Amino acid sequence: MTVRGLILSAIRSGEGKTIVTAALIAALRRRGLIVAGAKNGPDYIDPSFHAVASGRASFNLDSWAMPPALLDGLAARAGDGADLLMIEGALGLFDGVGGPAGARGATADLAARFRLPVVIILDVSGQSQTVAAILRGLMLHDADVRVAGVILNRVGSERHRALIAEAVAPLGLPILGSLPRDAAFALPERHLGLVQAGEQGDLARRIGAAADCLARHVDLDALVALARPPQIAALHSAMPALPPPGMRIALASDDAFSFIYPHVLEGWRRQGATIVPFSPLADEAPEPACDACWLPGGYPELHAGRLAGATSFLAGLRHFGATRRVHGECGGHMVLGRALIDASGTRHEMAGLLDHVTSFATRRLHLGYRTATLSADCALGAAGAQIAGHEFHYSTIVEAGQDAPFATIEDARGVALGAAGGQRGSVSGSWFHAIAPL
Structure with missing residues (x-):
């Protein structure tokens, strides 16, 4: 495979993963890269936002529900023909269900299986130096999961950013960007999550506005440099997901x-x-x-x-x-x-x-x-x-x-x-x- 990949994760839901992922895809496409999206776990809505930003289908990757051959085959097809594969996590990085390591449905399972670096999207509103303790814990929690960078989200001011940066510096973890509290990163929600992409007639404009803001506040070159080729065992798996109910x-x-x-x-x-x-x-x-x-x-x-x-x-x-x-x-x-x-x-x-x-x-x-x-x-x-x-x-x-x-x-x-x-x-x-x- 020639594609390189990153996983975008967080410590919980609500940190802004989906809109930041879509904005990153859009911003990198503007630079001439072919960028694919994928989503950890059983989520119908978020991949449709990736698709609007990338212009191609976004697959779900699920370590609990998918046999290994299917998981590997879908990961290979998700990145087929792309320069970059951006996998959006679900919930927090290590959140999943009980069971054996690697089959818990957690975003960390994908990071370990495919040996992909993780970029944390972290909502820092209401905290400053404590951010360093959170990141230290994520970095040390699992030796098979490499946390390679962080994007600070909802930063209140330059002083706020500086306090966080000073505390994080001893960790040696790159701060790839600091996103302000900006309406460009807000998306409407309802009882099952975000309002569907197909119902938002202005979604492409919204993602474009978020990409504009993100490009001003994130070091895209540094982020792309972190990406690595995914280590996929079954590149040509022909295992189907389900039998068709008819022809x-x-x-x-x-x-x-x-x-x-x-x-x-x-x-x-x-x-x-x-x-x-x-x-x-x-x-x-x-x-x-x-x-x-x-x-x-x-x-x-x-x-x-x-x-x-x-x-x-x-x-x-x-x-x-x-x-x-x-x-x-x-x-x-x-x-x-x-x-x-x-x-x-x-x-x-x-x-x-x-x-x-x-x-x-x-x-x-x-x-x-x-x-x-x-x-x-x-x-x-x-x-x-x-x-x-x-x-x-x-x-x-x-x-x-x-x-x-x-x-x-x-x-x-x-x-x-x-x-x-x-x-x-x-x-x-x-x-x-x-x-x-x-």
């Missing part, structure tokens, strides 16, 4: 249905499947010539009225599901049920292909890695197949219905969570987002 797949794709991993779509295409997008919000039905339909997660709870009024979509989906496979993940699962209750408590009739009723008015956070064992043959595979994935939603089931279960579920530590989802004929769905087979 011609109708894919719901709009602001209500956008949570599908690029590596899943790429894997389907590599196995010969054709993807045919359609928009339920535009009252489009799945193409009749398709042999499977996939309803991804997203935000149907924010568009429930429009979806309930999309009569062509609902009728077409019902007709399709009578004879062909339909699968819904999370938000797609909500739409497959009898009804969806929105935040105001209003009930909206949905497709009725499954028997449950969901509510966004009755909210509880469900979050974490999951292992699913399929209860019967379905769009994800044969009965008994095990798949790694995750859940992340606030909506709840308020009427369970009488459908057979889609799968039995365990959490990341192997604790049984019971039967999940529903299956009726060729239609299946659950809160579970599939990442890769086990």
Whole structure:
């Protein structure tokens, strides 16, 4: 491989990783470099910001959910043809789940596996010399993880920066830049994270403004000089992420249905499947010539009225599901049920292909890695197949219905969570987002 890489991490969520990563990609592209992005962990939203900045797909890399061959193959493909690969971390650098080292879902796992240097993006508001103690701890915590530099974020003044720099100097850790508290680095948020890239008509302008500011305050030459070639064992892995549910797949794709991993779509295409997008919000039905339909997660709870009024979509989906496979993940699962209750408590009739009723008015956070064992043959595979994935939603089931279960579920530590989802004929769905087979 000719690409060189860096990992951009932090000590926790909310430090500004995503916008700084996107701004760095944009700023370096202006210098004529081909820059690719990737994201640690199960995140649908952040990679779309990388894609806007880089002009190319950004893959997820997940040491817990992905077998090593798939992880290595995706890392190789993420950087294919690029000069630089910028991998954005999730949560804090060492945050993950329990289990063996290297398979915890932590950003540090990727740093150790691929031998890539880590640049810390650190929000220094409300502290000064203590920054040195935090950085010292990160540098010493794991001998297999090299913290190579830091970008100070939300610096209050020149005096503030100088106090931090004086304290950090004995560590020998380069301060690559000091970003001011600037509105250019603010992005709108909602209940599942940042507002989706596709919903922000001015996102390219926002990223450009952040890149302008970043270029004035970060030593881009020094940052690029830290990058190293990733050490990847399986450069040409042909391992697919998931089997395609059909060879011609109708894919719901709009602001209500956008949570599908690029590596899943790429894997389907590599196995010969054709993807045919359609928009339920535009009252489009799945193409009749398709042999499977996939309803991804997203935000149907924010568009429930429009979806309930999309009569062509609902009728077409019902007709399709009578004879062909339909699968819904999370938000797609909500739409497959009898009804969806929105935040105001209003009930909206949905497709009725499954028997449950969901509510966004009755909210509880469900979050974490999951292992699913399929209860019967379905769009994800044969009965008994095990798949790694995750859940992340606030909506709840308020009427369970009488459908057979889609799968039995365990959490990341192997604790049984019971039967999940529903299956009726060729239609299946659950809160579970599939990442890769086990």
